[in-house]
Amino acid sequence: MAARLTSQCYLASFRTLRRYKGQLSGKDITLKICEKPTLSTTSTEARENHSKYDWIGPPDPVSNIRRVHFRVSENEAPYERRLREERAKVQEWSHQFWKKHNTSFVQLKGEFIKQKLAKKSASRETTMANITITPDEMSEFYKKFLDDNYEVHKNYNWEWYKKNISLTWLTLKANLLNIITRRNKGNK
Known part of the structure; x- marks a missing residue:
């Protein structure tokens, strides 16, 4: 079954x-x-x-990547199998990166919020009912997070470009070989 x-x-x-x-x-x-x-x-x-x-x-609840379950053809050629496997590897690589990145983001955001709330609650000018974090205060966190992760994002983008160019080449090769194979079958 x-x-x-x-x-x-x-x-x-x-x-x-x-x-x-x-x-x-x-x-x-x-x-x-x-x-x-x-x-x-x-x-x-x-x-x-x-x-x-x-x-x-x-x-995915953590990485936010929509995972693709790639089809497997019954008569899949070796070059088609390689393309499917490479696509799956790139997807897994991207999923792992964003899973780690988003986990770090949520953790650091939680720490930032705790620090801001503790700082505000220690201040005598606010009451416990009025303690909130404004969007402007959160923008400080977002800016710092993006600045701290600039190199990480830049490196991810370059790797992603390289991997997708490689996939484009494999796709072109697979499509050309499929055309040649169909023509050869048609001539017989």
């Missing part, structure tokens, strides 16, 4: 980026977007549906 992710899903169809740049050429893409995945057993039909689409899950 096979297991798969099930949830309330819908299909999202769209054209590639070329459509938005005014060109009419492009490739139709259909993705199955799912909101609350759960593990369940599947029928043959469900397994076929699973292999037709990439599944996009809900945002």
Whole structure:
């Protein structure tokens, strides 16, 4: 008995980026977007549906990354498998980065709030009922956090660009090999 992710899903169809740049050429893409995945057993039909689409899950509660469960074709070629595995690696790398980053952000924000509240409660001019942190005071924290993490964000962006350029090259290679393979099958 096979297991798969099930949830309330819908299909999202769209054209590639070329459509938005005014060109009419492009490739139709259909993705199955799912909101609350759960593990369940599947029928043959469900397994076929699973292999037709990439599944996009809900945002991770910590990293806020919507994880993609990449489809595995029955007759997946080695170059297609490599592309799928590399895409999964890049997604996992990004997920781990944002998970660590967001955990740090929440922790530092909590410490900042505690310090501000302690400082205000020690002041005699405020009553316990009036202790709040203003948006201007929070903006101090946000600015400091962004300044402290400037290099981290810059390095992440450069790595992300490099990884995505690599994926673009693998995608181009896989698509060209698919075209060649289809032409060779058509000539036989």
